[in-house]
Amino acid sequence: MKLYHSHSTKETEQIAADFAENLRAGDVIAYTGDLGAGKTAFTRGLAKGLGITEEVSSPTFALVHEYRGNGLVLYHFDMYRISGFDDLYSTGFFDYLDEPDAILAIEWSENIDGVLPPETITVSISSTGENDRKIQIFDRGESA
Amino acid sequence: MKILAMDTTAKAASVSLLTEEKVLAEYSVNVGLTHSQTIMPMCESLLQQAGCPVSEIDYFAVSNGPGSFTGLRIGIAAVKGLAYASSKPCVAVSTLDALSYNVPDFNGIICCVMDARCQQVYNALYLQENGGRRKKGPDRAISFTDLLEELKKEEKAIILVGDGALLCYNEYKAVLPNLVLSGPASRYQRASSVGLAALEKIASGEIISAGALVPEYLRLPQAQRELIKKRRLNP
Numbered sequence: 001m002k003l004y005h006s007h008s009t010k011e012t013e014q015i016a017a018d019f020a021e022n023l024r025a026g027d028v029i030a031y032t033g034d035l036g037a038g039k040t041a042f043t044r045g046l047a048k049g050l051g052i053t054e055e056v057s058s059p060t061f062a063l064v065h066e067y068r069g070n071g072l073v074l075y076h077f078d079m080y081r082i083s084g085f086d087d088l089y090s091t092g093f094f095d096y097l098d099e100p101d102a103i104l105a106i107e108w109s110e111n112i113d114g115v116l117p118p119e120t121i122t123v124s125i126s127s128t129g130e131n132d133r134k135i136q137i138f139d140r141g142e143s144a
Numbered sequence: 145m146k147i148l149a150m151d152t153t154a155k156a157a158s159v160s161l162l163t164e165e166k167v168l169a170e171y172s173v174n175v176g177l178t179h180s181q182t183i184m185p186m187c188e189s190l191l192q193q194a195g196c197p198v199s200e201i202d203y204f205a206v207s208n209g210p211g212s213f214t215g216l217r218i219g220i221a222a223v224k225g226l227a228y229a230s231s232k233p234c235v236a237v238s239t240l241d242a243l244s245y246n247v248p249d250f251n252g253i254i255c256c257v258m259d260a261r262c263q264q265v266y267n268a269l270y271l272q273e274n275g276g277r278r279k280k281g282p283d284r285a286i287s288f289t290d291l292l293e294e295l296k297k298e299e300k301a302i303i304l305v306g307d308g309a310l311l312c313y314n315e316y317k318a319v320l321p322n323l324v325l326s327g328p329a330s331r332y333q334r335a336s337s338v339g340l341a342a343l344e345k346i347a348s349g350e351i352i353s354a355g356a357l358v359p360e361y362l363r364l365p366q367a368q369r370e371l372i373k374k375r376r377l378n379p
Binding site for chain 2: 085
């Protein structure tokens with residue numbers, strides 16, 4: 001596990017961009033953390049690190065947003081409203097999981113914990129002050 | 145009579161042109177889920193190579209489930225569009241029924257299995273002997289363990305077909321001596337089998353309009369409680 005302390009949104013984005021350099025096709029990133037902890041900001045940094053120039057926004061409404069980078073596709077999910085297996089199935093989640101060039105970043109991953117792949121990377125973000133965040137990044141398959 | 149058949153229900157994408165007498169052409173790709181990009185160029189190329197314009201197709205057949213959410217919708221949308229534009233009827237074939245046509249020469253129980261995740265498979269069983277075939281029960285979602293208990297009662301040889309075949313074979317082979325794994329050429333979804341299944345349905349009048357063609361999703365009864373369970377089962 002790697003531990004970071006961020007003092008601003010900008011810093012969170014930079015931590016994420018650096019982390020993105022170690023990502024490879026097929027990686028699944030599961031976020032845990034409260035509302036407003038900075039999961040979308042982290043994903044914005046992640047996208048930047050993957051060479052994506054599009055604007056990243058919260059996928060709460062659409063459930064999943066798709067961003068195309070250099071040979072990789074970032075799928076940004078929000079599982080907040082997913083309350084059952086049929087819900088999840090009908091987001092196409094399992095199909096994205098099978099895509100060869102995909103990286104999945106999942107907000108509210110707690111709701112689908114039982115079906116995340118064993119190699120999932122957990123990113124835990126928690127608030128330690130108004131702008132201060134504790135960010136823990138666990139290795140592939142390392143339990144949080 | 146010419147049939148254009150399609151299957152995009154899982155990782156394999158396949159399209160085939162056939163008549164009552166023979167399979168005229170078949171094109172299958174099994175490299176991952178990019179069917180939305182590949183299936184129409186595959187159709188176009190196949191028809192061109194076979195020298196058959198779309199206007200000569202009499203029926204459009206498709207596997208309409210069970211299968212992947214996105215995959216089912218891609219195949220059904222493609223066939224719907226083709227059939228609607230050419231004012232021709234459709235034939236909806238169960239993905240599992242189609243898979244059972246992959247092994248026409250086998251005598252015994254055909255066990256079609258598709259990986260449904262969470263230790264479950266989509267499954268149907270068929271008894272095939274002396275050139276005849278009978279479906280033993282409806283399409284269903286069933287857990288690895290429940291299916292194993294059922295298969296233990298079978299004395300005949302059992303062949304596993306489908307994208308869940310290898311998974312089940314590895315789970316079951318130690319306890320089921322009569323179990324056989326289909327070869328790699330006959331294991332996965334293929335459109336010629338969809339077409340063969342469709343021929344039988346056409347003969348019995350089971351044809352529908354493009355508008356009536358819909359996906360048949362199978363619910364996973366056990367999956368609900370697995371979802372929020374602490375990591376990490378077989379995803």
